[in-house]
Amino acid sequence: MTPGSRWAQVRRAGLYLLVSLASAVVTVLALPLLCIPRLTRFWANWHRDRAGWLLGAPMGPDHAPRATGRRAWTDAATGRTSRALLWLPVNATAGLAFGLPALLCVGNIVTALIATPLWWAFRPEGRPRLFIDVPVTDWRTALVLGPLQIIVLSALAYGGFPPIARAHARLCLTTLSHTPAGQLAERVAVLTRTRADVLDAHSAELRRIERDLHDGTQARLVAIAMRLAVARQAFSDHPRDDRFLEGLLRDAHEGTEEAMTELREVIRSVYPPILADRGLDGALTAVTTRCGVPTRLDIDELARVPAAVEAVVYFAVAEALTNVTRHSQATAASVRLSRRADRLSVVITDDGTGGADDRRGTGIAGIRRRVLALDGAVDVDSPVGGPTAITLELPCGW
Structure with a gap:
């Protein structure tokens, strides 16, 4: 020292x-x-x-x-x-x-x-x-x-x-x-509360997905079907009107592309495809590369990590780095993952101005809910003036 x-x-x-x-x-x-x-x-x-x-x-x-x-x-x-x-x-x-x-x-x-x-x-x-x-x-x-x-x-x-x-x-x-009995009661209460939060969040997420599919993707697919039906009728009535048919088919093609883009966004919000394609290492590499602040990524040997834990880590790191870019005025950040026995540790740090607070809508509350739902722990050390360190501890020995 x-x-x-x-x-x-x-x-x-x-x-x-x-x-x-x-x-x-x-x-x-x-x-x-x-x-x-x-x-x-x-x-x-x-x-x-x-x-x-x-x-x-x-x-x-x-x-x-x-x-x-x-x-x-x-x-x-x-x-x-x-x-x-x-x-x-x-x-x-x-x-x-x-x-x-x-x-x-x-x-x-x-x-x-x-x-x-x-x-x-x-x-x-x-x-x-x-x-x-x-x-x-x-x-x-x-x-x-x-x-x-x-x-x-x-x-x-x-x-x-x-x-x-x-x-x-x-x-x-x-x-x-607490006494041991009190600690057990508090632990049960915390788990009960976090499970209830997760069920509420899950219900809200299902409603959002249903709304996105109904109002966005489904509406576009209906429009495409209508254009194709008109094109089919027009082809039967006016087989030589190529310009009219070309316009209908062009609109249908563009609508298909837009519907596919919306559908990919909905799927990505449920479970990021990049996790299935590249694994946790590759997904976090992509997240840190896209961050607006230079970010260093260190990942120790993690062995097998449950899919639910991978998803929580991915979304937590993405949200934390978004906060760094938008609010921290940092010039550098780092993400470190390590595993000890059945506990996965994630530490996200930056050299910004600090002052991160769950109550001010910085996204930390969402990170905390995701982690607590898996019986994990979150520690935020962010004094005014910085630096900020967010530590996640997640069980991964299922």
């Missing part, structure tokens, strides 16, 4: 600890209000998100199960509330214990920064003090003890802030995490 990245980690950990201290004070002062179940869960979820952010493992919202029965919903909500209530005293105690040293460290660094050049500006009875109880009364004391205090405390922060902050974050996640 480079010194620059280490100091960035120290700043991140210091900010986390100071906010934890502030949240502990708020918890103590607003304890009666925070005992309201809904506010308790909101407060706990906010701490889960912060802990996941620090540990680099963003936590999804702690939703109650859907479509699993009123009793399951009530049991899940009760379990979440009890964990959140347990977190209140833990948060108050841990926030103070972990945050106060960080505040003292940062506060005394700031004191030294002010005392070193400006000690003379204070009244004699209000002289700043370094190393807790050493008054600064002359330039010698200021120039020796001030930098020394900054160096010592900065070294303590450099070595101590990251592990202390990680310990607090792990404590938070441990207290707020």
Whole structure:
């Protein structure tokens, strides 16, 4: 780890600890209000998100199960509330214990920064003090003890802030995490919810295909049939009118070509023919080649991948690279596929401006639905300013 990245980690950990201290004070002062179940869960979820952010493992919202029965919903909500209530005293105690040293460290660094050049500006009875109880009364004391205090405390922060902050974050996640039974119930709820989303999407897709075939391809085929019927009747009535027959046949030929093009588009939206023709490697090569941003493709040895997984990966990569081209202002992107045992990993990265969000219609929500339907996982790391990394994990050991 480079010194620059280490100091960035120290700043991140210091900010986390100071906010934890502030949240502990708020918890103590607003304890009666925070005992309201809904506010308790909101407060706990906010701490889960912060802990996941620090540990680099963003936590999804702690939703109650859907479509699993009123009793399951009530049991899940009760379990979440009890964990959140347990977190209140833990948060108050841990926030103070972990945050106060960080505040003292940062506060005394700031004191030294002010005392070193400006000690003379204070009244004699209000002289700043370094190393807790050493008054600064002359330039010698200021120039020796001030930098020394900054160096010592900065070294303590450099070595101590990251592990202390990680310990607090792990404590938070441990207290707020599900029991094994709760994890199983949440998993069942997620699968139930994603299966319902997939059924809805499947129904909508079938309606779209039916509409495209009925309003587009079928209409063109009917028009072609009518032109051919007119041409046949005209040939019987006027066998020598070649120009009229030529026009009808030309229109019928052009209509046939257009109908074939529409039919190919409908088929491609159901299952990309390129997957059947070239396989996943060739299909992704075509997608990355057509991308408006220079894209590098790395594919490890994948062995056999189920067709459903291939289709999800193809559509996910295509959608992600479309987002890169339209929204990211990136100059380079990469797609990497690797397989470990029965898990297929897909990582799509770009060096753009970041800020990707499911809620803003960037297509990530669609990618997430496709992946979750196969019991996979999606992680989006896209801080404002970039870079963006979308990681997909899919089971492929069927």
